[in-house]
Amino acid sequence: MSNIIYIGYEFKVKPMQPGVEILVAELGYSGFESFVETETGVTAYIQKVDWNESILDDVRILNSDEFEINFTFNEIEQTNWNQEWEKNFNPIVVDNVCAVRAPFHEKSNTTFDIVIEPKMSFGTGHHETTHMMIQHILKNDFINKSVLDMGCGTGVLAILAEMKGAKPVDAVDYDNWCYLNSIENVDRNNCKHITVIEGDASVLKNKKYDIIIANINRNILLKDMATYVSCLNENGALFLSGFYNDDIPIIKAECEKHLLNFKEKLERNNWVSLKFLN
Incomplete structure (x- = not known):
């Protein structure tokens, strides 16, 4: 590509x-x-x-x-993107437990210290949706769970999932820059159980996961919901974000159509993240 x-x-x-x-x-x-x-x-x-x-x-x-x-x-231009992020990318700490920083920042003393060089990829923890997804991962059991990070961006959520004990982990993104950037960040954080895949929901055929993380946008979530559900193991968890409070009814209706049960909502500056179980 x-x-x-x-x-x-x-x-x-x-x-x-x-x-x-x-x-x-x-x-x-x-x-x-x-x-x-x-x-x-x-x-x-x-x-x-x-x-x-x-x-x-x-x-x-x-x-x-x-x-x-x-x-x-x-x-x-791709070559200008790193300079833009270096000007704007400050380290963040989520719930005093997980830090997300660039290679040029000092190491944190948090439980989870993630080093990300974003390039053109989306998902550093600064945006409300990524921040809430990090909170979901921190609050839930990922030990020995098979995980899909759909629309992985920088790979930050897949990396945190492995740090929380998940394996194996698939990180999928259709954007070539995100794909290459995730590979770099997975290696940068010494992850051993993450496979980065370039593609869209069509690459998920015959795959199964205990947990699916999808931080994309409302329209793609609605379009690909049936695929996500087909990939979810029994008693699996689906975490969704990338949309607003006003979008909750249509997202919930689509999930309930596929027999998913709503469990939790996080909200941050009108952006929301929802947890469903099957």
Whole structure:
């Protein structure tokens, strides 16, 4: 698979809150897949193949009298991405137990210390959805559980799952940069039980897991839910994120259609993460 080209939009937003939160939500529905908050607003990324000149037509906040929003956009070169992350990527600590940091940060004294060099991949723990997925992993038993990290991004969730005792672990992403970055990060964290796979839900045929982690977006989750359920072992757990509070009814309805039972909700700045059991 050839390298995927991204279009990056740099938005300047006044006032920042709740402007950035609303903007990110609407951009997510329009197909943007990753976001980096800046001092003046947010930078949003969409794959060039998904981009068109009318991509912002349904982003209503851009026409709101309550906010002043300006933007520029350009293609993102892969070689520039590391520099962008080094400028914006600060170490984080989740629940005083798990640290996610870059190689240039000092080692933490937390129980789990994960070293991630993100490149173009999405999922450093900074975004609310990844943060909540880390919380789910910390709270649940992963010892000797077979795990799927679907839409693995940097591989951070697969890495934490192995640190929590999971094996084997499959980390899957259709983005070539994410695939290569996950391989690097798996090796960087000395993981031995993670297999990184490049592809979409079609690569899951005949696979079975005790736990499935899927932090993607609402539309992909709905489209691939039947596949996830078919891959889930009896008494398995499914953790979902990448959507908002308003999306819960449609997500729950799809899960219940496949006989999954809702167990827990985490919420962070209007983003949510849900746990289901079969």
